[in-house]
Amino acid sequence: MSLSITPGCGGTLRYVTQAAAGQEDLNRRGIEISEIVEHDYLDKKTRTLLSHVPRIKAFAEANGLAHTHSYTRYVWLPRPAVVWVVTACDPLAFRPKTWSFPIVGSFVYTGWFDEREAREVASGLAAKGWDTDVRGSGAYSTIGWFEDAVLSTMFEKGEGALADLADTVIHETVHASYFVKDQSTVNESVASFVGHHLAEKYLVETLGENAHEVTKLRADQARGHARARRLREAYETLDKLYKSRGVPREEKLAEKARITTELRRELRITRPVTNATLIQYKTYGSGRDELEALLGICGGSFPRLMKTLERVREPAKTAPKHTDPAILLKPIVARGICD
Numbered sequence: 001m002s003l004s005i006t007p008g009c010g011g012t013l014r015y016v017t018q019a020a021a022g023q024e025d026l027n028r029r030g031i032e033i034s035e036i037v038e039h040d041y042l043d044k045k046t047r048t049l050l051s052h053v054p055r056i057k058a059f060a061e062a063n064g065l066a067h068t069h070s071y072t073r074y075v076w077l078p079r080p081a082v083v084w085v086v087t088a089c090d091p092l093a094f095r096p097k098t099w100s101f102p103i104v105g106s107f108v109y110t111g112w113f114d115e116r117e118a119r120e121v122a123s124g125l126a127a128k129g130w131d132t133d134v135r136g137s138g139a140y141s142t143i144g145w146f147e148d149a150v151l152s153t154m155f156e157k158g159e160g161a162l163a164d165l166a167d168t169v170i171h172e173t174v175h176a177s178y179f180v181k182d183q184s185t186v187n188e189s190v191a192s193f194v195g196h197h198l199a200e201k202y203l204v205e206t207l208g209e210n211a212h213e214v215t216k217l218r219a220d221q222a223r224g225h226a227r228a229r230r231l232r233e234a235y236e237t238l239d240k241l242y243k244s245r246g247v248p249r250e251e252k253l254a255e256k257a258r259i260t261t262e263l264r265r266e267l268r269i270t271r272p273v274t275n276a277t278l279i280q281y282k283t284y285g286s287g288r289d290e291l292e293a294l295l296g297i298c299g300g301s302f303p304r305l306m307k308t309l310e311r312v313r314e315p316a317k318t319a320p321k322h323t324d325p326a327i328l329l330k331p332i333v334a335r336g337i338c339d
Contacts, residue, residue, distance in 0.1 A: 022113030030073035064303030081136025083111035084118035171195030287325030
């Protein structure tokens, strides 16, 4: 995820104060990754993962992403997430609450360095009638404002740790490379698409086509696609319900409760499922068909894809905030021309 946390961004005093303090804490901590690897600091698994970071960065740059000074330090955090993401949405429409900041524009989420504070904010929004969602995030991007560090919260405990680290570093590097103001859905969907594809490509080129990590990554991605399809079905069913006329509010709420309860059980989601939960499917997973088509038009070249995506900027200026990227990408795909 991208997260604007610079002190000059405005917004509520509470948000800016905690964001600045949290970022400052990360800025002053950490140790150079090269030093950890060279002197055998920390455990072998952590050292091995960290040794991949410079290679992942170089790989990302070779595939069209920007060179950044991020991910040269490692910071251990005594908590399971670096920030807790608060999302809010209309309870009977997929209209997310937005937060606006000078320079960087509008976002459909905010990130809080303290879980208790995040939940207090969500409770306050719920008291005003919003559907809310709070989830922990292992990583975020300051979209080039600071030199982001590799965090211990980025490391998955299981066998997919390298794939997850590569995906995360590339995802966040996309944010530092490609950012469209007031278009969170475009930014996050592009970062998710590129991160997933290039993480797989990195593992294949580094470990080999038949490596166990590659097999596991592809199995995980298949499960992820199936989960995304199920979320899309629920989203579309509820969207139709919300837009239906003549159905009393109470009936809509009852049917919504039935659908979200079943979805939570089926997908084994541990936290409550609300519109604020489901809207994130759109934020992070929209425009995939169009992005795949555009990548094909570009001959599988990510540098050409990233260059062609610059065409989104102009129509995005007059489009509604946080427009579905499919709407912005379809005219580009229809031209069938890659830059």
